[in-house]
Amino acid sequence: MAQVEDEVGRTALDEEAEPSAAAEIAAPPEILAESLGQYLRAWGRRVAGGESGALPVVLALVIIAVAFEIWTQGLFLSPQNLVNLFIQSMFFMTLGMAEIFVLLLGEIDLSAGYVLAVAAGIAGLLVQKPGPDWPWWLAIITALVCSGVTGAIWGLLVSRLHLPSFVVTLAGLLIMWGVMLVILGNAGVVSISSRILVNQHVLYQIVNGNIPPAAGWVVLAVLSLLFAGLTISRDFGRRRKGLVAPPSGLTVLKIAFFVAAGIAVVAVCNVNRGSSLVVLAGVPWVVPIVLVVLLLWVVLLQRTRFGRYVYAIGGNPDAARRAGIRLATVRTWAFALAGVTAGFSGILYLSWQGGTSTNVNGGQYVLYGVAAAVIGGTSLFGGRGKIAQAVLGGLVIGAIYNGLYLQGVQVQWQLIATGLVLVGAVLVDTLSRRGTLSGSATRI
Amino acid sequence: MTSPVPGQESSAPGAAPAASVSPGAQTLLQLRGVDKHFGAVQALYHVDLDLPAAQVTALCGDNGAGKSVLTRCIAGIHQPDRGEILWKGHPVHIRGPRDAAELGIEVVYQDLALADNLDIVQNMFLGRERVHRGLLNEDSMERAAADTLRNLKVTTVRSIRQPVASLSGGQRQAVAVAKAVMWNSKLVLLDEPTAALGVVQTRMVLDLVRTLRDHGLGVMVISHNLNDVLQVADRIAVLHLGRKVAEGPATDFDLQSVVEYMTTGSSHR
Ligand SMILES: Nc1ncnc2c1ncn2[C@@H]1O[C@H](COP(=O)(O)OP(=O)(O)OP(=O)(O)O)[C@@H](O)[C@H]1O
Ligand SMILES: [Mg+2]
Numbered sequence: 001m002a003q004v005e006d007e008v009g010r011t012a013l014d015e016e017a018e019p020s021a022a023a024e025i026a027a028p029p030e031i032l033a034e035s036l037g038q039y040l041r042a043w044g045r046r047v048a049g050g051e052s053g054a055l056p057v058v059l060a061l062v063i064i065a066v067a068f069e070i071w072t073q074g075l076f077l078s079p080q081n082l083v084n085l086f087i088q089s090m091f092f093m094t095l096g097m098a099e100i101f102v103l104l105l106g107e108i109d110l111s112a113g114y115v116l117a118v119a120a121g122i123a124g125l126l127v128q129k130p131g132p133d134w135p136w137w138l139a140i141i142t143a144l145v146c147s148g149v150t151g152a153i154w155g156l157l158v159s160r161l162h163l164p165s166f167v168v169t170l171a172g173l174l175i176m177w178g179v180m181l182v183i184l185g186n187a188g189v190v191s192i193s194s195r196i197l198v199n200q201h202v203l204y205q206i207v208n209g210n211i212p213p214a215a216g217w218v219v220l221a222v223l224s225l226l227f228a229g230l231t232i233s234r235d236f237g238r239r240r241k242g243l244v245a246p247p248s249g250l251t252v253l254k255i256a257f258f259v260a261a262g263i264a265v266v267a268v269c270n271v272n273r274g275s276s277l278v279v280l281a282g283v284p285w286v287v288p289i290v291l292v293v294l295l296l297w298v299v300l301l302q303r304t305r306f307g308r309y310v311y312a313i314g315g316n317p318d319a320a321r322r323a324g325i326r327l328a329t330v331r332t333w334a335f336a337l338a339g340v341t342a343g344f345s346g347i348l349y350l351s352w353q354g355g356t357s358t359n360v361n362g363g364q365y366v367l368y369g370v371a372a373a374v375i376g377g378t379s380l381f382g383g384r385g386k387i388a389q390a391v392l393g394g395l396v397i398g399a400i401y402n403g404l405y406l407q408g409v410q411v412q413w414q415l416i417a418t419g420l421v422l423v424g425a426v427l428v429d430t431l432s433r434r435g436t437l438s439g440s441a442t443r444i
Numbered sequence: 445m446t447s448p449v450p451g452q453e454s455s456a457p458g459a460a461p462a463a464s465v466s467p468g469a470q471t472l473l474q475l476r477g478v479d480k481h482f483g484a485v486q487a488l489y490h491v492d493l494d495l496p497a498a499q500v501t502a503l504c505g506d507n508g509a510g511k512s513v514l515t516r517c518i519a520g521i522h523q524p525d526r527g528e529i530l531w532k533g534h535p536v537h538i539r540g541p542r543d544a545a546e547l548g549i550e551v552v553y554q555d556l557a558l559a560d561n562l563d564i565v566q567n568m569f570l571g572r573e574r575v576h577r578g579l580l581n582e583d584s585m586e587r588a589a590a591d592t593l594r595n596l597k598v599t600t601v602r603s604i605r606q607p608v609a610s611l612s613g614g615q616r617q618a619v620a621v622a623k624a625v626m627w628n629s630k631l632v633l634l635d636e637p638t639a640a641l642g643v644v645q646t647r648m649v650l651d652l653v654r655t656l657r658d659h660g661l662g663v664m665v666i667s668h669n670l671n672d673v674l675q676v677a678d679r680i681a682v683l684h685l686g687r688k689v690a691e692g693p694a695t696d697f698d699l700q701s702v703v704e705y706m707t708t709g710s711s712h713r
Contacts, residue, residue: 243586244605303579308562312570315559322521322557323571324542383561 036249056428057375057392061399068403076403079271083284086265087207089398090290091348095369096376096390096397097297098341101334103373104301104314106382107158107165109335111172112342112369113362115150117180119143119346120356124190125183127199136199144343150176151339155332165335177362184358191355206289206351210282213270219288220262228255286348293344297387300337310334314383342369364415371422372397379429396421470497470532472631472662473518473549478527480513487513489686490527495631497662500653502673502694504666505683506706511666512554514683515633519551520544541571548630552620552637554666560609564601565589567608568623592622596652614645621652631662638672650676670699684709 068076075081095112102109126132126139154172158165192200231251238245266283274280301307309330312320321327350356376393378385404414473495480488487510495501505511516522520538528535531547538544558567568589574581589604598618608616617637624632638646653676656663667673681691682705689709704711
């Protein structure tokens with residue numbers, strides 16, 4: 001009797017060996033690996049298994065850059081254009097961040113493009129003189145609050161009345177389009193390009209002003225030290241306490257990557273892109289500003305209860321409900337934060353363009369935002385994605401937008417190209433999801 | 445955060461001592477005449493049930509007998525239409541999972557209710573995260589989760605930071621059970637803990653159930669596998685079409701009689 005049981009036990013154990021092989025693919029390599037070599041091998045297996053992380057995006061970016069560089073005969077990678085590209089990408093990045101808040105829940109916000117337009121309109125109108133002539137910061141806060149309230153309204157409709165977010169925010173798109181037309185009135189334009197009026201000038205300088213080159217290096221040094229210090233104290237602290245920590249080689253690699261990327265950006269931005277008479281150099285202010293917002297949202301989503309609940313709801317709403325999480329509240333806040341972030345990209349738009357008009361194409365911008373998020377690796381099906389992925393996704397969209405514009409490609413082809421990229425990203429998302437799903441099906 | 449459960453403090457002079465529980469064992473939870481219907485479907489019909497501490501009570505019944513509904517009524521997910529629930533002799537209204545947790549009732553659901561995209565620690569602390577100055581205290585949560593798994597002798601997971609999606613069925617079950625017992629809980633309800641598990645993993649879960657009982661917790665197990673049930677149960681209760689048709693010490697039952705109760709609602713022995 002005991003023998004039989006033992007035999008049964010052994011076969012069952014053998015069966016168990018299989019799921020753990022699959023688990024190696026599904027589990028992030030940094031938590032299972034003990035050395036950098038192990039990490040790289042585990043990572044290689046994941047890429048081969050369809051869970052490729054950021055690699056395809058980086059590859060796509062390189063291909064796009066090389067292709068445009070050849071096509072535009074060296075214009076694309078010129079310092080002047082690269083700075084333009086950064087600025088445009090910042091705009092798509094923030095839109096992508098806005099979408100990630102709701103995509104993580106498995107929802108979507110189609111109104112973001114016109115929420116952006118309305119925010120730009122509000123901030124622009126509030127600093128007009130003659131007119132309200134509000135201080136610039138109050139104009140920004142007002143625009144952000146209005147955007148947040150708008151998002152919260154969509155969130156309430158979605159979470160309390162259980163309306164599909166697709167329809168609610170599609171209606172929101174139309175409503176905000178109308179609101180934009182109303183507030184911009186008959187003139188249909190508002191400009192903030194006055195150099196005498198301080199409040200307009202500050203807004204204008206957000207994107208168009210530059211950090212003095214020397215100061216740029218100082219800022220980078222400080223940021224690098226901060227990043228290195230935080231990463232090292234976290235990873236090594238966990239290691240010392242005997243908790244799960246990434247291999248130390250990986251920690252070093254992460255820091256090296258951050259510093260290298262920072263040096264590249266500052267070096268490119270510090271090249272004089274004006275003329276020999278009028279020097280124009282330095283990192284645009286918008287870069288560190290977006291970094292700060294990114295950091296805030298990373299902390300919010302990765303290190304707070306709210307963030308954890310967003311992921312839980314996106315992964316398994318039933319589990320979240322049974323854990324006592326107030327789903328409606330979390331969903332509403334996520335929509336509100338998406339609204340605030342869209343409003344923030346509205347401020348960037350206003351600054352970038354030196355004003356705003358009824359020509360803002362919010363319908364197109366929101367799709368760029370969704371595309372940036374999905375290209376970065378955020379899933380449309382909820383629960384998977386990181387806010388930082390909007391950075392890579394935004395760069396890809398920015399590069400396509402910039403390159404095609406530079407080449408003088410007509411707008412219809414820009415639309416088609418962006419659409420194709422979006423379809424490609426969704427395809428990758430769906431295929432990788434199918435891959436993981438069939439994987440987990442064998443595991444249960 | 446959690447509102448106190450109304451009625452928890454009021455004493456219940458009429459609460460009768462449980463008939464079928466051996467003297468000495470404290471009765472944690474009593475259901476008295478609980479009805480529950482969904483539209484035209486009467487899922488529970490006047491159910492009485494006692495769940496004592498330090499004993500494993502098996503709840504048997506065919507598909508659709510109402511076992512899961514009964515579990516969800518205790519967990520506060522459904523509100524009974526009629527009847528009352530007594531906790532240690534006092535009537536309570538369990539309005540949701542938080543109320544249940546406040547009393548010390550934890551449920552491991554049939555579908556486990558784990559978020560696949562979160563890791564083991566994140567799942568075990570879901571809804572009850574430890575925070576320090578507004579930020580999640582991951583280190584302290586990770587240590588506590590590791591301790592709990594060690595106490596329950598769950599040693600097969602490679603890293604407690606791997607996403608639950610990457611775990612085998614038995615490991616997922618172990619995580620779900622560990623999640624339930626982390627909270628100083630007094631009564632744990634397990635809905636189909638061994639469904640879809642292999643021989644070894646089933647044995648692991650049954651051992652886990654015994655460990656819980658030996659720690660003094662009350663346990664209610666739902667299972668279709670009567671061999672498993674008879675192995676671990678101290679008491680057995682049978683539901684048939686929403687009615688409780690039998691309840692008593694496990695020694696009063698054998699495989700044959702349990703099957704008869706489950707399928708016909710009565711036994712001729
Ligand atoms: N949310 C609900 N809405 C409507 N009817 C429900 C609901 N939940 C359960 N029921 C019904 O109540 C009855 C009892 O269901 P329950 O899930 O409790 O069965 P069970 O004993 O757990 O069965 P199984 O062994 O298959 O899990 C069934 O007829 C079911 O259709
Ligand atoms: Mg059931």
